[in-house]
Amino acid sequence: xxxxxxxxxxxxxxxxxxxxxxxxxxxxxxxxxxxxxxxxxxxxxxxxxxxxxxxxxxxxxxxxxxxxxxxxxxxxxxxxxxxxxxxxxxxxxxxxxxxxxxxxxxxxxxxxxxxxxxxxxxxxxxxxxxxxxxxxxxxxxxxxxxxxxxxxxxxxxxxxxxxxxxxxxxxxxxxxxxxxxxxxxxxxxxxxxxxxxxxxxxxxxxxxxxxxxxxxxxxxxxxxxxxxxxxxxxxxxxxxxxxxxxxxxxxxxxxxxxxxxxxxxxxxxxxxxxxxxxxxxxxxxxxxxxxxxxxxxxxxxxxxxxxxxxxxxxxxxxxxxxxxxxxxxxxxxxxxxxxxxxxxxxxxxxxxxxxxxxxxxxxxxxxxxxxxxxxxxxxxxxxxxxxxxxxxxxxxxxxxxxxxxxxxxxxxxxxxxxxxxxxxxxxxxxxxxxxxxxxxxxxxxxxxxxxxxxxxxxxxxxxxxxxxxxxxxxxxxxxxxxxxxxxxxxxxxxxxxxxxxxxxxxxxxxxxxxxxxxxxxxxxxxxxxxxxxxxxxxxxxxxxxxxxxxxxxxxxxxxxxxxxxxxxxxxxxxxxxxxxxxxxxxxxxxxxxxxxxxxxxxxxxxxxxxxxxxxxxxxxxxxxxxxxxxxxxxxxxxxxxxxxxxxxxxxxxxxxxxxxxxxxxxxxxxxxxxxxxxxxxxxxxxxxxxxxxxxxxxxxxxxxxxxxxxxxxxxxxxxxxxxxxxxxxxxxxxxxxxxxxxxxxxxxxxxxxxxxxxxxxxxxxxxxxxxxxxxxxxxxxxxxxxxxxxxxxxxxxxxxxxxxxxxxxxxxxxxxxxxxxxxxxxxxxxxxxxxxxxxxxxxxxxxxxxxxxxxxxxxxxxxxxxxxxxxxxxxxxxxxxxxxxxxxxxxxxxxxxxxxxxxxxxxxxxxxxxx
DNA sequence: TTGTAACAACCGCCTTTGCACACG
DNA sequence: ACGTGTGCTTTGGCGGTTGTTACA
Numbered sequence: 001x002x003x004x005x006x007x008x009x010x011x012x013x014x015x016x017x018x019x020x021x022x023x024x025x026x027x028x029x030x031x032x033x034x035x036x037x038x039x040x041x042x043x044x045x046x047x048x049x050x051x052x053x054x055x056x057x058x059x060x061x062x063x064x065x066x067x068x069x070x071x072x073x074x075x076x077x078x079x080x081x082x083x084x085x086x087x088x089x090x091x092x093x094x095x096x097x098x099x100x101x102x103x104x105x106x107x108x109x110x111x112x113x114x115x116x117x118x119x120x121x122x123x124x125x126x127x128x129x130x131x132x133x134x135x136x137x138x139x140x141x142x143x144x145x146x147x148x149x150x151x152x153x154x155x156x157x158x159x160x161x162x163x164x165x166x167x168x169x170x171x172x173x174x175x176x177x178x179x180x181x182x183x184x185x186x187x188x189x190x191x192x193x194x195x196x197x198x199x200x201x202x203x204x205x206x207x208x209x210x211x212x213x214x215x216x217x218x219x220x221x222x223x224x225x226x227x228x229x230x231x232x233x234x235x236x237x238x239x240x241x242x243x244x245x246x247x248x249x250x251x252x253x254x255x256x257x258x259x260x261x262x263x264x265x266x267x268x269x270x271x272x273x274x275x276x277x278x279x280x281x282x283x284x285x286x287x288x289x290x291x292x293x294x295x296x297x298x299x300x301x302x303x304x305x306x307x308x309x310x311x312x313x314x315x316x317x318x319x320x321x322x323x324x325x326x327x328x329x330x331x332x333x334x335x336x337x338x339x340x341x342x343x344x345x346x347x348x349x350x351x352x353x354x355x356x357x358x359x360x361x362x363x364x365x366x367x368x369x370x371x372x373x374x375x376x377x378x379x380x381x382x383x384x385x386x387x388x389x390x391x392x393x394x395x396x397x398x399x400x401x402x403x404x405x406x407x408x409x410x411x412x413x414x415x416x417x418x419x420x421x422x423x424x425x426x427x428x429x430x431x432x433x434x435x436x437x438x439x440x441x442x443x444x445x446x447x448x449x450x451x452x453x454x455x456x457x458x459x460x461x462x463x464x465x466x467x468x469x470x471x472x473x474x475x476x477x478x479x480x481x482x483x484x485x486x487x488x489x490x491x492x493x494x495x496x497x498x499x500x501x502x503x504x505x506x507x508x509x510x511x512x513x514x515x516x517x518x519x520x521x522x523x524x525x526x527x528x529x530x531x532x533x534x535x536x537x538x539x540x541x542x543x544x545x546x547x548x549x550x551x552x553x554x555x556x557x558x559x560x561x562x563x564x565x566x567x568x569x570x571x572x573x574x575x576x577x578x579x580x581x582x583x584x585x586x587x588x589x590x591x592x593x594x595x596x597x598x599x600x601x602x603x604x605x606x607x608x609x610x611x612x613x614x615x616x617x618x619x620x621x622x623x624x625x626x627x628x629x630x631x632x633x634x635x636x637x638x639x640x641x642x643x644x645x646x647x648x649x650x651x652x653x654x655x656x657x658x659x660x661x662x663x664x665x666x667x668x669x670x671x672x673x674x675x676x677x678x679x680x681x682x683x684x685x686x687x688x689x690x691x692x693x694x695x696x697x698x699x700x701x702x703x704x705x706x707x708x709x710x711x712x713x714x715x716x717x718x719x720x721x722x723x724x725x726x727x728x729x730x731x732x733x734x735x736x737x738x739x740x741x742x743x744x745x746x747x748x749x750x751x752x753x754x755x756x757x758x759x760x761x762x763x764x765x766x767x768x769x770x771x772x773x774x775x776x777x778x779x780x781x782x783x784x785x786x787x788x789x790x791x792x793x794x795x796x797x798x799x800x801x802x803x804x805x806x807x808x809x810x811x812x813x814x815x816x817x818x819x820x821x822x823x824x825x826x827x828x829x830x831x832x833x834x835x836x837x838x839x840x841x842x843x844x845x846x847x848x849x850x851x852x853x854x855x856x857x858x859x860x861x862x863x864x865x866x867x868x869x870x871x872x873x874x875x876x877x878x879x880x881x882x883x884x885x886x887x888x889x890x891x892x893x894x895x896x897x898x899x900x901x902x903x904x905x906x907x908x909x910x911x912x913x914x915x
Numbered sequence: 916t917t918g919t920a921a922c923a924a925c926c927g928c929c930t931t932t933g934c935a936c937a938c939g
Numbered sequence: 940a941c942g943t944g945t946g947c948t949t950t951g952g953c954g955g956t957t958g959t960t961a962c963a
Contacts, residue, residue: 276956594919599955611954627920716932757931763950764931 152276159275159528164536166270167502167509171540173251174266174504176231183259185239186252189218195260203262203462205472205482211260215253216479221246246477250456253476263461263505263548263574265471267512269491270500271455275526454478454490459503459512461548461574468577471503471515487516499526506547509540510575514582520589521601545575591624591631598626605634615640615661617694640692650725651698659691706730706774713751719772721753732778735770742785748777884908 176182194211220243229237235251238244244252250266257264457475465472473484480486491498501513511533517523527533589603599609606629607616617638622630640661643653704712705728712728713719720726721733733753743750750771757764773781884904892901903909 596920718932754932759929759931760947760949763933763948766932 155274155276156528158273160532162272163270163500163528163533166268166272166500167536167540170266170268170270170502170504170509171507172231173235173247173268174254174509175507176235177251177255177258177264177266179232179235179255182232182235182239182252182255185236186256187259190214190256202464203460204464205460205462205474208460208462208472208474208481211256212253212474212476212479212481215256215476218242219244219249219252219476221249221477246454247456249477250458250475253474254458257458257460257474265459265503265505265510265544265548267457267459267473267501267503269455269498270502272500275528454487457487468572469574470581471512471578473515484515485518488518499523503544505544507540508543508545508547509537510544510578511537512578512582514585518589519592520586521592521597521603524602525600541575545573549573549575591626593626595627595629598631601634603634604631605637606631610637612663613640613692614638615692615694617660617696638694638696640694642690642692646693646698647701647720647726648722650701650723651695652701653693653697654699657693657697659689660694660697661692662689663692701725703728709774709776710749711751711772711774717751718754718768719751721755721769721772727772730775731772732775733770733772734778734781736782736785739771739781739785742781742788743771743773743777746777746780746784748773748781882906886910 190211191214194214219238222243222245231251234244234248235255238248238252243249247268254264254266454475454477457473457477457480459471460474461469462472463469472482473487474481475483487501488498498513498517500511501516502509503512513523514520587603591604592598592601595606595608598604598606604623605616606626608629610616615638616632616636618636620632620636623633624631638660646652703726706712707730711719711731719728719731724733727733735753740750740752750773752768753770753772754766755769756767758767759765884906886902886904890903890905893899894901897913899911899913901909901911
């Protein structure tokens with residue numbers, strides 16, 4: 001019982017709020033929308049705390065006898081009561097008191113609202129006994145409350161707001177990257193031999209290696225944030241100190257690229273709060289304690305120092321071992337690997353690594369370092385395990401150093417991959433696959449630790465990188481070049497998902513998530529409605545493409561197809577080419593290996609997961625198999641509907657088409673008549689099934705024409721007007737009120753227009769709006785309606801006026817009667833009321849006189865005038881010693897209330913309403 | 916330990932074609 | 940007598956989502 005009640009309340013609440021919301025929205029002011037949203041947030045917060053109490057008190061449901069509706073006290077106390085109540089007076093008393101405790105006021109509202117049955121309450125005298133037939137274990141059972149629509153809406157609002165904030169932040173950082181002073185300072189630091197000036201026009205990612213290596217050596221990530229500094233100032237101080245948050249370091253790298261006249265973007269993962277409620281949100285780099293709007297926490301935190309450093313140091317040692325034992329093994333490495341190895345072998349890097357190694361054992365001593373307090377928190381909580389793990393890791397790596405080097409050599413694994421690996425109790429290694437296609441060494445973050453995840457990097461446009469040029473991923477913080485395919489694995493390893501990757505340039509932004517996300521279907525559901533997102537990004541995209549765009553320079557040794565393209569009027573811009581690239585990625589996603597992914601996959605489908613109103617047509621081609629189920633393109637999935645449903649779309653089923661699909665009619669428990677119908681249903685299968693048709697079986701609606709002024713109607717004698725398309729040719733839909741009365745009076749054929757259904761009281765009712773008539777009668781009807789409407793309004797006016805006069809007359813009569821009685825039985829008292837009545841009556845007669853000029857003057861009014869004259873006499877005779885004189889100049893008229901205040905010189909005043 | 920499939924439970928959308936009675 | 944307006948009463952099936960469990 002209580003559950004049902006509460007659930008119905010839950011259902012009702014949003015609707016009333018929706019009303020208020022729609023009212024607010026109707027007013028359209030941004031402030032109000034914001035206030036509305038904030039209000040919701042607060043309500044949610046309040047409600048959340050209440051709910052918790054209610055939920056905790058849930059064992060009450062199993063109470064065998066309840067003498068009093070107990071107000072839920074604090075959890076611990078309730079538990080205490082519950083467990084000790086039987087046969088323990090003190091505990092009972094305690095429970096009794098608790099119920100009257102301070103929580104009462106707070107919870108009263110909830111109580112009032114609840115479905116407790118009324119009963120006699122023994123508050124003071126009787127000790128209360130609660131018998132429980134529950135075991136402590138069952139009370140511990142976790143209560144699951146699923147998110148309501150309201151929760152979902154709220155989560156979406158927060159998600160959107162957070163997205164906008166992060167977008168704005170990205171733009172700020174991007175603008176700071178354009179700061180000429182910062183750029184100039186960076187250039188002044190850059191050794192001359194590293195200027196890639198000659199290659200700016202024909203740039204490949206390889207050309208950037210020395211530059212990025214230098215940058216990586218000279219700028220370090222520190223695990224503190226620059227507080228509330230402006231991005232410009234933060235960048236400047238990071239530049240000065242040669243260290244800063246990962247965001248600042250990444251931004252500095254972008255500034256450096258831009259200083260060198262390279263086309264560069266600042267790229268950021270928007271680590272936004274979840275779109276769906278009840279998903280705990282922690283920023284990817286979870287060291288921060290600043291809340292969701294500060295995700296600029298350094299990603300290389302102490303944790304990284306603690307865990308990565310040993311690996312780094314070991315890899316350095318390993319390097320040395322490699323050098324001594326294996327000589328020039330590094331030369332055999334693939335593509336980007338050599339460069340990384342080169343970086344590692346760079347003396348400065350070695351120094352850096354050595355320094356890190358030196359720092360490593362002192363990490364414990366840094367616990368009190370104010371700069372590292374953020375990490376210390378997490379460090380403290382995990383310290384024991386972490387230390388154990390460090391030791392294990394160190395031992396393991398040192399003992400397997402040579403073997404690792406060998407493996408590395410054999411498998412072509414590069415050091416950059418190993419840098420990606422998070423500390424983990426279990427490190428998965430996939431050896432033997434080609435390293436360039438997928439990240440080989442993916443470690444899985446242990447438990448809740450999310451460390452080392454990239455949040456910021458740069459993209460540099462390398463015109464020589466592809467046939468048409470390419471945006472190259474450059475993570476200067478982690479010294480990774482062209483590692484776009486590793487980002488996702490890295491983020492996934494940190495127990496997070498990469499939902500929005502946005503590239504910023506020229507104050508604009510572009511969503512480049514597709515470049516970094518290999519499994520789009522997994523993140524699609526975690527992203528906000530694409531229409532909204534696209535509309536938000538649309539202006540920013542223009543700015544971005546304006547800043548980074550430019551005509552793509554196609555290489556000279558291109559294929560003939562590309563040449564043909566060149567000859568076309570279509571001139572590919574960098575932006576459009578990138579769009580094509582990203583689109584291509586979208587269309588070439590590999591087949592998921594688990595069935596459930598096909599449920600809502602945008603590209604692929606398996607028959608098993610189609611809904612009952614879906615069908616494969618044509619059934620092929622088969623793109624592959626998943627657990628034995630053939631996989632079809634999503635484009636083959638067609639929606640099928642009943643004839644009636646298609647009618648609403650203005651389509652009808654072609655003649656001689658068989659249903660594409662038939663569904664068994666759901667058995668509805670209907671009234672007694674069904675018993676009779678049962679026999680028929682058993683015999684006739686066709687009645688039982690719902691026939692569904694697909695789009696390919698349809699043609700435009702071909703309704704019968706209106707002939708001889710007769711409207712073609714359906715079997716209910718009406719026309720279903722779902723849209724204009726549903727109107728029979730030659731007819732029009734007239735929506736004015738009482739149209740049917742006009743049509744009926746003029747004897748014009750019409751049909752009621754049913755425009756939809758209203759669902760209430762557990763059943764649906766047709767909603768009618770206006771009539772459908774033949775087009776030739778439209779004008780006649782409109783004219784007649786206008787006439788009738790005018791006549792009706794005039795009648796209404798007349799009626800209202802007559803009624804007003806009647807009421808005035810009634811009022812005055814009563815006053816006069818009262819006065820007459822006063823005069824008769826209390827001669828000396830001269831009431832002011834009489835004067836008032838006199839005055840009002842004067843006014844009335846004036847108004848009536850004015851009205852008499854009007855054509856609306858009725859015999860009734862004349863009659864009234866006569867009566868007024870009589871009245872006048874009676875009133876004037878009664879006023880003897882002073883006759884009030886209301887001079888024009890003493891009058892005042894209130895235009896708002898239409899009240900005229902008349903004043904006599906004796907001080908008497910009276911207010912009259914002008915008619 | 917992790918990933919997957921199957922299942923259960925829950926939420927919310929979609930469903931869709933009066934009737935009796937009072938009053939003017 | 941007739942037309943008009945009002946209030947009655949408060950479904951249940953299905954898809955989507957999420958949590959649980961068993962199993963590989």
